Amino acid sequence: MKSAVETLNPTRVRLTVEVPFEELKDSLDAAYKKINQQVTVKGFRKGKIPARVIDQRFGRGAVLEEAVNDALPKFYNEAVNEAEVNPLGQPEVDITELKDGELLAFTAEVDVRPTIEIPDYSGIEVEVDAIEVTDEDVEKSVEQLRERFASTNPVERAAAEGDVVTVDLTAKVDGEVLPDGIADGVSYTIGSGELLDGIDAAVTGLEAGGEATFTSELKGGSAAGKEAEVTVKVTAVAARELPELDDEFAQMASEFDTLDELKADSRKRLENMKQFDQATQAQERVLEKFLELAEIPVPEKLLEDEVNTRKHNLEHHQLGQMGLSLEKYLELQGKTVEEFEAETKEQAVKGIKTQFLLDELVSTEKLNVEQDELTEHLFRRAASSGMSPDQFAQAVVQGGQVPMLVGEVARGKALAVVVEAAKVVDTNGEVVDLSDDEDEVEAAAETVEAVTGEAEAAEEK
Incomplete structure (x- = not known):
């Protein structure tokens, strides 16, 4: 087999393939066998019809068509491997020549992952909200707890x-x-x-x-x-x-003996929540800056699939569960159809670019996903889905989605690398150190997942 690759644009190639006819022998034998099982000819037992009789009765062309359809995926995959390209989606195949006993030639146009150069991200600087918990915040938190015991x-x-x-x-x-x-x-x-x-x-x-x-x-x-x-x-x-706010209430509503201890715990929990929000904000803003530094072309067909997937999931899943139509949703949001279309496309472009860029960084930095990292991610995804870890794991394996989960964790690790290299300061001018966050990779994975949305599903499609 001979093959050549032509770059049509940064995200699309054309493969030209020539296959000597003798390489179709296995597929031709399989075609005769398949037709043998499907047809009957008087005077011959089912499955024992000679090839020459099949050619005479049903035409050699039908056999060739069946053989070529069987062989094309194999030769296409060999050409893809030879060309060392990363195809996205299904190819558009055109058989340019089919000479019985001599040659099969075809072309295959397919979208491919673009070649991306990782930009220097060491100079990225972002500002995030400072962590401030006021007395009013604590009082509100305690009042909410009080409401629960009314x-x-x-x-x-x-x-x-x-x-x-x-x-x-x-x-x-x-x-x-x-x-x-x-x-x-x-x-x-x-x-x-x-x-x-x-x-x-x-x-x-x-x-x-x-x-x-x-x-x-x-x-x-x-x-x-x-x-x-x-x-x-x-x-x-x-x-x-409402119960009185006193030590007796603290003992009833918590594990603490005094109201002051309860308030101190509330303050600590609010600080932890704001710290998590601050880390998420830093990751989102660093990712924005990282994307701005890179040149990332987006395949048109992949973008179209991504936009359609996002629309479908919104309309038939999220809104469907709330009993809302897309028209009513846009009315409540105060958006026109044109604004919704533009926003969805913008989100889709960002999701695809994020996936491409972080995947390239994973490859460049040779980042591996450890078993404990994958397990932790699986547990968190299971919790957010409302399933037990065992149920979720079984669904992931049966659906062939393990590589997708591995990809999510790997991209989280890649983003964590960029965040650690960036300078993050809060609105008070204080430097924020996120390197001590034990859940940094998992939090980064969640940030990436929120941005990429259905991008990987659209790519696989």
């Missing part, structure tokens, strides 16, 4: 903000009660905003047995997004009572 007591008075009411709801659209428009015994805290728009005003001032009607846009169900006439009947009113 009790309710029935009262015989009109409902007011903060009260917990038990209500029966009936929703009508165009005067007809919806099939799923009746809900009885619903518990709702007035002012929480966790139910329908307009319900707070409707139930405030009502006593048990009181009833009101209001108009609201339904957020889910069979008529999601439609205006409905909702009748609400209050069946019970209960006042929420």
